[in-house]
Amino acid sequence: MTYTNFTVETDADGIALVTWNMPDRSMNVFTEEVMGELDKIIDQVVADAGIKGAVITSGKETFSGGADLTMLQKMLKLYAKEKAKDADKAAKLLFDNAGRMGALWRKLETSGKPWVSAINGTCMGGAFELSLACHGRVAADSDKVKMALPEVKVGIFPGAGGTQRVPRLADPQSALQMLTSGQTLTPQKAKGMNLIHAVVEPKKLIETAKGMIRNGLKPVQPWDEKGFKLPGGPVYSAAGANLWPPAIAILRRETYGNYPAATAILKCVYEGLLVPFDTGLRIEQRYFTEIMQTREAAAMIRSLFVSLQELNKGARRPEGITDTKFKKIGIIGAGFMGAGIAYVTAKAGIPVVLVDRDQEAADKGKAHSDSLISDQVKKGRAKPEERDKLLSLITPSADYADLAGCDLVVEAVFEDSEVKKATTEKAEAVLKSSSVFASNTSTIPITSLGKNSARPKNFIGIHFFSPVDKMMLVEIIMGKKTGDKALAVAMDFVRAIKKTPIVVNDTRGFYVNRCVLRYMSEAFKMLIEGVPAAMIENAAKAAGMPVGPLALTDETAVDLAQKIMKQTIRDLGEKAVDPRQMALINTMVDSHGRLGRKNTKGFYDYPAKPAKKKLWPGLKDLYPQKAPENVDVEELKLRLLSVIALEAARVMEECIVTDPREADVGSILAFGFAPYTGGALSYIDGIGAKKFVKIAKDLQKKYGAEFKAPKLLIDMAEKGDTFYQRFDPYAKSEEKKAA
Numbered sequence: 001m002t003y004t005n006f007t008v009e010t011d012a013d014g015i016a017l018v019t020w021n022m023p024d025r026s027m028n029v030f031t032e033e034v035m036g037e038l039d040k041i042i043d044q045v046v047a048d049a050g051i052k053g054a055v056i057t058s059g060k061e062t063f064s065g066g067a068d069l070t071m072l073q074k075m076l077k078l079y080a081k082e083k084a085k086d087a088d089k090a091a092k093l094l095f096d097n098a099g100r101m102g103a104l105w106r107k108l109e110t111s112g113k114p115w116v117s118a119i120n121g122t123c124m125g126g127a128f129e130l131s132l133a134c135h136g137r138v139a140a141d142s143d144k145v146k147m148a149l150p151e152v153k154v155g156i157f158p159g160a161g162g163t164q165r166v167p168r169l170a171d172p173q174s175a176l177q178m179l180t181s182g183q184t185l186t187p188q189k190a191k192g193m194n195l196i197h198a199v200v201e202p203k204k205l206i207e208t209a210k211g212m213i214r215n216g217l218k219p220v221q222p223w224d225e226k227g228f229k230l231p232g233g234p235v236y237s238a239a240g241a242n243l244w245p246p247a248i249a250i251l252r253r254e255t256y257g258n259y260p261a262a263t264a265i266l267k268c269v270y271e272g273l274l275v276p277f278d279t280g281l282r283i284e285q286r287y288f289t290e291i292m293q294t295r296e297a298a299a300m301i302r303s304l305f306v307s308l309q310e311l312n313k314g315a316r317r318p319e320g321i322t323d324t325k326f327k328k329i330g331i332i333g334a335g336f337m338g339a340g341i342a343y344v345t346a347k348a349g350i351p352v353v354l355v356d357r358d359q360e361a362a363d364k365g366k367a368h369s370d371s372l373i374s375d376q377v378k379k380g381r382a383k384p385e386e387r388d389k390l391l392s393l394i395t396p397s398a399d400y401a402d403l404a405g406c407d408l409v410v411e412a413v414f415e416d417s418e419v420k421k422a423t424t425e426k427a428e429a430v431l432k433s434s435s436v437f438a439s440n441t442s443t444i445p446i447t448s449l450g451k452n453s454a455r456p457k458n459f460i461g462i463h464f465f466s467p468v469d470k471m472m473l474v475e476i477i478m479g480k481k482t483g484d485k486a487l488a489v490a491m492d493f494v495r496a497i498k499k500t501p502i503v504v505n506d507t508r509g510f511y512v513n514r515c516v517l518r519y520m521s522e523a524f525k526m527l528i529e530g531v532p533a534a535m536i537e538n539a540a541k542a543a544g545m546p547v548g549p550l551a552l553t554d555e556t557a558v559d560l561a562q563k564i565m566k567q568t569i570r571d572l573g574e575k576a577v578d579p580r581q582m583a584l585i586n587t588m589v590d591s592h593g594r595l596g597r598k599n600t601k602g603f604y605d606y607p608a609k610p611a612k613k614k615l616w617p618g619l620k621d622l623y624p625q626k627a628p629e630n631v632d633v634e635e636l637k638l639r640l641l642s643v644i645a646l647e648a649a650r651v652m653e654e655c656i657v658t659d660p661r662e663a664d665v666g667s668i669l670a671f672g673f674a675p676y677t678g679g680a681l682s683y684i685d686g687i688g689a690k691k692f693v694k695i696a697k698d699l700q701k702k703y704g705a706e707f708k709a710p711k712l713l714i715d716m717a718e719k720g721d722t723f724y725q726r727f728d729p730y731a732k733s734e735e736k737k738a739a
């Protein structure tokens with residue numbers, strides 16, 4: 001039999017090698033067609049008396065990325081359509097569809113013939129669940145092999161038996177940790193957890209897998225054997241009593257109850273372990289059906305999977321411009337940011353010229369890369385050869401002439417217009433006219449910096465966040481005169497260094513910093529109102545933010561907040577900054593010398609490790625404190641999220657960001673906007689514009705103009721619009737299809 005996505009070759013011993021290798025895809029994923037073919041392959045293996053057992057592997061470098069989540073999106077669309085006609089029938093259809101993959105893996109494991117999964121590369125989600133259903137599991141001993149059930153990160157959970165098989169193989173504590181966090185496992189870790197049987201040299205992978213069958217691997221899973229015992233003992237036991245009550249508390253501490261999928265995992269495991277395996281699968285299927293219908297699942301799948309992938313693939317790249325293959329990138333300014341940009345560029349295999357005012361400063365910038373990559377080598381995450389290769393790609397220099405031949409130059413010199421002007425002129429004198437010049441400025445408008453350029457069409461902003469090696473988002477800033485070619489080159493660069501680009505039109509603070517400043521400023525207002533600092537920080541975390549606004553201010557520096565406020569007053573007048581907030585920051589910086597984490601004193605105190613940071617007790621003396629029982633925590637949460645969401649809506653209204661995918665993904669990647677909401681705009685869409693405008697009006701009355709809903713939102717409320725309807729990112733491609 002022939003298949004589109006698989007080959008099946010049976011050897012002389014009667015062992016079939018099923019190789020998954022999808023044409024026209026760089027990675028194997030589950031699609032309707034793949035599932036249909038696997039179903040037929042199982043039938044073929046069972047029906048063919050000449051086949052003793054089967055090994056399943058991948059013909060690509062990776063094993064599989066799991067399910068194509070657009071398949072789930074389609075399933076949900078169909079559900080929504082059917083629900084309008086007959087709700088019960090629609091729910092049944094969704095339940096059946098949700099159980100399809102799980103049923104297939106169960107069919108495989110009860111087929112009566114032994115199956116072995118030969119995991120040759122990254123094996124994620126449904127593919128790892130398929131492997132767990134195989135009677136034998138072998139992984140190649142390679143850095144490229146990673147296994148995970150990461151579904152919880154996009155608002156769903158492993159619904160094809162993962163929640164039942166993992167805790168029947170591994171001890172329940174590690175199983176819960178792995179499932180509720182989406183943790184990635186190395187082959188050694190997976191073996192240690194008893195999730196795979198063997199880790200072998202890559203070239204011995206298939207032979208070992210076949211050997212398991214030749215040696216009489218039993219085609220029965222442990223849980224289908226009589227007398228099977230759970231690795232952690234029964235749920236109702238002394239060990240169980242030690243595990244389950246704290247497990248609930250730990251999950252609550254980690255998620256604040258914001259992630260229904262994580263809670264559902266706990267329920268699946270707990271309830272599933274009380275009953276026979278098939279009933280456990282049924283329980284899982286029920287919760288999975290329920291979770292798929294949550295707002296969180298829809299929002300997270302959209303932003304954190306679909307939109308993120310689309311943006312990474314260059315959804316906003318102008319068409320008709322050939323891809324740039326970078327031969328050499330120039331970076332001017334080898335300080336904090338420039339050194340980080342040099343590191344990520346060299347890490348992507350691109351040669352870098354790192355220029356500073358003198359050789360010593362340039363060398364210091366390169367030393368940053370040495371320290372980062374050496375640390376990776378020490379931790380076993382990189383090989384010494386990789387360090388040598390990376391460092392050989394960075395040429396530190398004090399001579400601008402070395403920039404000749406660069407396709408792109410990124411400037412990260414002092415935040416000073418005059419210094420930037422001189423830098424641009426000196427660089428352009430040696431660059432070819434087609435080169436693109438980018439500034440990493442965080443506050444100076446790109447349009448005004450572009451005036452320093454002899455070719456403003458090729459002048460653009462590429463705004464990184466710190467620390468550069470960790471932060472995945474990059475804002476690409478379009479000046480008034482920036483051309484499409486410069487945009488394409490900037491995007492190609494950001495994609496080459498494996499970060500996510502969003503396109504932002506020029507404005508003070510661009511997109512991300514506008515939102516972040518609102519978040520911090522709302523916390524300053526709360527402090528001034530007398531809200532205890534710990535309540536502000538905890539409310540932010542309970543709302544789903546990874547870092548509280550006061551901790552975030554410390555990270556970026558309190559004196560930086562002071563500088564920005566003072567500059568804003570100089571540029572826009574006294575009224576542009578709340579005088580009480582200015583006074584608070586002046587008191588922190590000028591009277592108490594509290595600059596943030598950098599001098600170990602900010603809103604928090606930072607004692608030497610291993611002691612943890614603690615809120616500065618002196619904060620209590622700055623303003624009369626409200627009694628905690630007089631503070632409405634739900635309202636604090638609402639204020640912190642809404643104030644950001646409203647700024648994001650204003651940014652859309654002003655056409656600073658034009659695609660809701662960018663506003664949403666940007667808000668999550670840059671400052672961790674409550675990921676379960678799908679991002680700052682999806683937060684509003686999820687509540688509904690009408691209800692959100694009412695919330696904003698109420699908050700405006702109590703807390704001020706920050707909460708004034710922009711006209712755009714009021715109009716959306718009247719028309720019942722969402723951001724994704726009004727700024728439909730797919731409208732253009734639909735139009736094209738129609739034409």
Ligand code: NAD
Nearest residue numbers: 333334335336337338356357412413414415440441442466
């Ligand atoms: P920094 O002071 O650490 O580094 C600036 C470097 O530029 C120094 O090494 C300095 O010697 C060098 N330099 C100054 N004039 C030069 C010249 N004429 N030619 C060559 N080199 C010169 O500053 P930083 O924090 O890395 O910031 C750099 C830029 O990045 C600024 O525009 C800043 O606004 C922006 N930025 C900073 C952050 C951040 O978190 N620090 C984030 C995003 C953007």
